[in-house]
Amino acid sequence: MKLWQKIALGATALLSATVLAACGSSSSSSSSTDSNKVTGTVKLWVDTTQVPYYKKIVKNFNKKYPDVTVKVTQSPNGSANAKTDVGKDPAKAADVFEVPNDQLGSMADQGYINPLSPAATKKVKANNVAMSVKGVTWKNKLYAFPFAEQAQTVYYNKSKLSAEDVKDWDTLTSKGVLATDFTNAYNFYPVFLSAGTYLYGKDGETLTGTNVNSTAGVAAMTWLAQQKQNKNVMQTSNALNQLKSGNAAATLDGPWDAANIKKILGDDFAVAPYPTVTINGKKVQLQAFQGVEAFAVNSHTATKNQKAAATLAEFITNKQSQLIVYNESGQIPVDKSAQKSDTVASDPVAQAVMTMGKPGYSTLMPKMPQMATFWNLSAPLINGAYTGSIKAADYAAKLDTFAAAISKKD
Numbered sequence: 001m002k003l004w005q006k007i008a009l010g011a012t013a014l015l016s017a018t019v020l021a022a023c024g025s026s027s028s029s030s031s032s033t034d035s036n037k038v039t040g041t042v043k044l045w046v047d048t049t050q051v052p053y054y055k056k057i058v059k060n061f062n063k064k065y066p067d068v069t070v071k072v073t074q075s076p077n078g079s080a081n082a083k084t085d086v087g088k089d090p091a092k093a094a095d096v097f098e099v100p101n102d103q104l105g106s107m108a109d110q111g112y113i114n115p116l117s118p119a120a121t122k123k124v125k126a127n128n129v130a131m132s133v134k135g136v137t138w139k140n141k142l143y144a145f146p147f148a149e150q151a152q153t154v155y156y157n158k159s160k161l162s163a164e165d166v167k168d169w170d171t172l173t174s175k176g177v178l179a180t181d182f183t184n185a186y187n188f189y190p191v192f193l194s195a196g197t198y199l200y201g202k203d204g205e206t207l208t209g210t211n212v213n214s215t216a217g218v219a220a221m222t223w224l225a226q227q228k229q230n231k232n233v234m235q236t237s238n239a240l241n242q243l244k245s246g247n248a249a250a251t252l253d254g255p256w257d258a259a260n261i262k263k264i265l266g267d268d269f270a271v272a273p274y275p276t277v278t279i280n281g282k283k284v285q286l287q288a289f290q291g292v293e294a295f296a297v298n299s300h301t302a303t304k305n306q307k308a309a310a311t312l313a314e315f316i317t318n319k320q321s322q323l324i325v326y327n328e329s330g331q332i333p334v335d336k337s338a339q340k341s342d343t344v345a346s347d348p349v350a351q352a353v354m355t356m357g358k359p360g361y362s363t364l365m366p367k368m369p370q371m372a373t374f375w376n377l378s379a380p381l382i383n384g385a386y387t388g389s390i391k392a393a394d395y396a397a398k399l400d401t402f403a404a405a406i407s408k409k410d
Helices: 048-064 079-088 101-109 118-127 130-135 169-175 190-194 215-227 239-245 255-268 303-315 319-329 348-356 371-387 392-405
Strands: 040-046 068-074 096-100 145-150 153-157 178-180 233-235 250-253 269-272 276-279 282-285 288-297 362-364
Touching: 040 048, 040 079, 040 303, 048 068, 048 303, 048 319, 068 303, 079 096, 079 101, 096 101, 096 303, 101 288, 101 371, 118 145, 118 303, 130 145, 130 288, 130 362, 145 319, 145 348, 153 255, 153 348, 169 276, 178 239, 190 215, 190 276, 190 362, 215 276, 215 371, 215 392, 239 250, 239 255, 250 255, 255 269, 255 348, 269 348, 288 303, 371 392
Parallel strands: 040 068, 040 096, 178 233, 178 250, 288 362
Antiparallel strands: 096 288, 145 288, 153 250, 153 269, 276 282
16 A cells, blocks of 8 residues: 555655765765675665565665675555654664655755765656656755656446546546545545646745635635535545445546456456546546655765665666566556556556656645645545535635645744
8 A cells, every 4th residue: 555545644865975974965976886896784664565576676786786785674654654764763764765755855854865966866867757857856956766656547347437438527427436535635635736726836846835725726625515416426435345346436546556456347447547527617637646656865874885775776766676666566667668668558557647647637746844734634625625514605714724824834
């Protein structure tokens, strides 16, 4: 289960060969080009289910870098909580750890990670799709090695719905039941983005750039409220059970659940990008949040192990490693050539997620430190509109309060 499924979650830097621990300084050279000179001991944190296949990747790494000892272990509380786990005691945390991109701004500002070296930055930009590069960029510097992209799509039973049906929300929900969860802000805050508002500005890094307290924001709240009256929109905390029982024909979910949904639907499995929706009388593309999974290097790693840690972080996010992760878990690679490989190019889930990564289909998850506040306050705002506990007359005032709260300096 990945970060983007649950919104109570809070949301890597390659150190160069001579990066100074803790202080944020970095040298100008990459440390991963001379395998004969890389030595050290490195601890790697990944999610529990990922441990077996990252051990395979590390075996490949040790073929090239035999003098580096790597211990692969599960993150204390999963990659979704990387910022919290590293922050408890950076000096005792893993040297390399998986982290979702929405936590990078806070981790960078707190000194847990350093910017990538110029050589590493150049390599990441050359090899990976632009969206993923932007996803790991904070204040014009790269802080992470991206390896997978995540966005929700529509999974549906093709014996009940056609590919044409699922292109528009109104058509989809007039011909079949869609099971979803309005208590999950990851699912439905993007309705505000679809309506034309910005979250922390167009760049996702402007503290005062959230304009949800506007007529567009009120229109989004109105759309959310209308779904309560839509008999074919089912509120549920377990949409997969509703698909399995046949009570629902579609749901909104991410690539992390694709394998389970394939088992549930069997030959009737189908997937598509998000549909269009009509907000305030205008048909627009329903957006999703775009997430990027990455690996960071701990800035507090012991000096003698910094080069090894940097080298490992680069290796486990290269094309070969991304394809291993894709084959093992279905996480969609961001390496340009990996995305063009036969297996990825023929995978309908990957193609739907990659479509959602195009401009206009999704908004990159902001990396602002204030995102923790955003998650806490956005869910009750959305669910309040859906359930009717927030009345239409109060939409504007609630949006004013919300926008002000998520725009405060930490």
